[in-house]
Amino acid sequence: xxxxxxxxxxSQLRNYDIPLKSVPKLxxxxxRVEQLISENKPVIxxxxxxxxxxxxxxxxxxxxxxxxxxxxVIMSPNHIFKYFDEKAIxxxxxxxxxxxxxxxxxxxxxxxxxxxxxxSGEERLYLQQTLNNTVGPAIVQDFIKFRWDWITAIQKKMAxxxxxxxxxxxxxxxxxxxxxxxxxxxxxxxVKGWKRVILFSPEHYGCLYPHTVFHPHDRQSQVDFEKPDxxxxxxxxxxxxxxxxxxxxxxxxxxxxxxxxxxxLLNGGYTVSINFWYKAGPTVDxxxxxxxxxxLAIMRNVEKMLIEALKDPEExxxxxxAIVLGRYx
Ligand SMILES: CCC[C@@H](CC(=O)O)C(=O)C(=O)O
Ligand SMILES: [Zn+2]
Numbered sequence: 001x002x003x004x005x006x007x008x009x010x011s012q013l014r015n016y017d018i019p020l021k022s023v024p025k026l027x028x029x030x031x032r033v034e035q036l037i038s039e040n041k042p043v044i045x046x047x048x049x050x051x052x053x054x055x056x057x058x059x060x061x062x063x064x065x066x067x068x069x070x071x072x073v074i075m076s077p078n079h080i081f082k083y084f085d086e087k088a089i090x091x092x093x094x095x096x097x098x099x100x101x102x103x104x105x106x107x108x109x110x111x112x113x114x115x116x117x118x119x120s121g122e123e124r125l126y127l128q129q130t131l132n133n134t135v136g137p138a139i140v141q142d143f144i145k146f147r148w149d150w151i152t153a154i155q156k157k158m159a160x161x162x163x164x165x166x167x168x169x170x171x172x173x174x175x176x177x178x179x180x181x182x183x184x185x186x187x188x189x190x191v192k193g194w195k196r197v198i199l200f201s202p203e204h205y206g207c208l209y210p211h212t213v214f215h216p217h218d219r220q221s222q223v224d225f226e227k228p229d230x231x232x233x234x235x236x237x238x239x240x241x242x243x244x245x246x247x248x249x250x251x252x253x254x255x256x257x258x259x260x261x262x263x264x265l266l267n268g269g270y271t272v273s274i275n276f277w278y279k280a281g282p283t284v285d286x287x288x289x290x291x292x293x294x295x296l297a298i299m300r301n302v303e304k305m306l307i308e309a310l311k312d313p314e315e316x317x318x319x320x321x322a323i324v325l326g327r328y329x
Contacts, residue, residue, distance in 0.1 A: 008194045008245060012265040014176070016225045020198065023244035023252070028150065037158060040255040040293060042199050044244050050251050051189040051274050053145035058192060058272070059112040059170070065138040066108045071129040071168075073111055076101040081126050082178050084216035097216050115172060115270060127170035131274070151187060151276060160185050161279025169273040171195075171264040179208060179221040179261040181296070184277040186254040190246040193264060193271035197244045197252055200259035202292030205299065207235040208259055213303045214313060225261060256280040257293035 026033050028048035036043040074081050082100050089097055106114075111127050118124070131143060143166075155163070164184060173193070181202070188197070200208060209232075211217040223233050230237060245265075246252050254260055264271040283294060290298075306316050 008247070008265050008268065012194070012268055013196055013245075014226075014263055014266065016198070017228075018198065018225070018239055018241045020241045020243040023197075023199065023242045025244075025250075028251075034154065034157065037154060037253055037255075040258075040291070042242060042244060042255060042258060043253050044246060045251040045253065046249070048147060048150055048251050049249075050147045050151060050187065050276075051191055052147070052249070053142040054189075054191050054272075054274060055248065057142070057168075059108070059115070059270070062139075062170075063109045063112055065136040068136065069108075069134040070105045071108055071111060071127050073104050073106050074101050074126045074128055075104055075123045076126070077123055079124060079174050080176050080178055081124075082217065082220055083180060084220075085218060086216070088214060088216040088218060093216065099216075111170070118172065124172050124175060126172065126175050127168070129168045131166040131168050155278055158185075159281040159284075161281060164277045164279055167275045167277070169271070169275065171271045171273075173264050173268045173270060174266050175264045175271075177262040179223065179225065179259050180219050181210075181257050181259050182219065182254075182277070183256060183280065185256045185280050186278075187276040188246070188252040188254050189274045189276070190248060190250050190252070191272040191274060192248055193268050194245060194247045195271055195273060196263050196265060197246065197254070198241045198261040199244065199254065200239055200241055202257040202259070202296045204239055204259055205292070205296050207233075207237075207239045209233045209236070212307075212313060212316075213300055214307055221259065255293070257296050 023042045023044055024032070024036065025044040025046060026036075028045050033043055033045055080100065084097075084099060084101075086099075086103075089099075108127070111125060114125055131139075133140070135143075154160075179198075179200070208221040209223055211220055211222055223229070223236050228236050244252050283297075286294075303316070306319065307313050310316055310319065
């Protein structure tokens with residue numbers, strides 16, 4: 001399929017046995033957009049021109065204007081790019097955890113060459129570079145022309161914290177970032193190609209079995225969507241997903257603590273995305289019943305407190321079981 005595709009086909013989507021409904025797609029000036037964002041619900045926003053000035057960010061343009069800077073590129077032996085925190089690989093963890101990918105630095109021209117010469121069976125690549133002042137002046141010019149007026153107005157209205165970073169993502173067709181949640185609000189702007197995002201509300205915590213909080217794969221689901229182990233993760237069968245397929249010029253609001261699986265469509269050429277991560281605002285007034293994301297935050301904190309207190313993560317499971325089994329079940 002040529003890169004300039006103006007739409008996508010079902011055959012470009014990977015098959016998972018997950019019931020999906022569609023994320024609403026609304027124009028940026030539709031009042032329901034801010035309503036959904038205020039309710040911490042996902043929405044595809046059209047016509048915002050948020051990153052219109054980056055519409056020309058294809059590899060040729062970026063090679064020309066980012067030549068001097070080196071970029072972070074993730075390499076994977078397969079199409080899965082499951083994030084892990086290197087700092088969480090403690091000596092005790094060392095012989096138990098095998099990093100599924102490796103991180104390298106390379107110039108964007110090298111990245112482009114390897115993408116163009118890629119052959120099946122070789123390591124796949126995923127450029128994931130924070131936009132900072134090392135990029136060239138042309139890129140800076142494009143960056144300052146993002147629609148900061150529009151997104152800053154939303155940041156203020158929703159009382160979010162500061163913008164923490166913008167990540168430039170250039171992925172090979174078919175690349176997958178498996179299901180995880182982030183602790184930040186995210187405006188995910190699609191620049192080139194199409195990405196499919198499958199989202200699950202924070203309430204799905206019990207069905208998506210995140211790794212333990214001190215594991216390198218903290219915040220990532222343990223469930224392999226392509227071959228789910230229903231003996232280990234029986235409640236995975238209960239998940240209900242919300243699907244957003246985003247193309248050039250569209251922005252997906254990924255609410256803080258919402259689970260998301262992201263794939264670059266098969267045979268769609270490489271994809272370019274820019275995300276906007278904001279610190280989530282403070283929970284001002286606790287209103288009961290608590291919302292899913294608040295319960296998720298509580299569960300994370302309880303887990304952290306217990307591991308700090310017991311020191312041995314192995315003891316945490318048996319202590320939780322002693323508290324719950326036969327008592328809170
Ligand atoms: C490292 C971030 C990857 C991104 C998903 C994707 O585009 O592959 C994501 O998960 C996010 O923007 O939160
Ligand atoms: Zn994410």
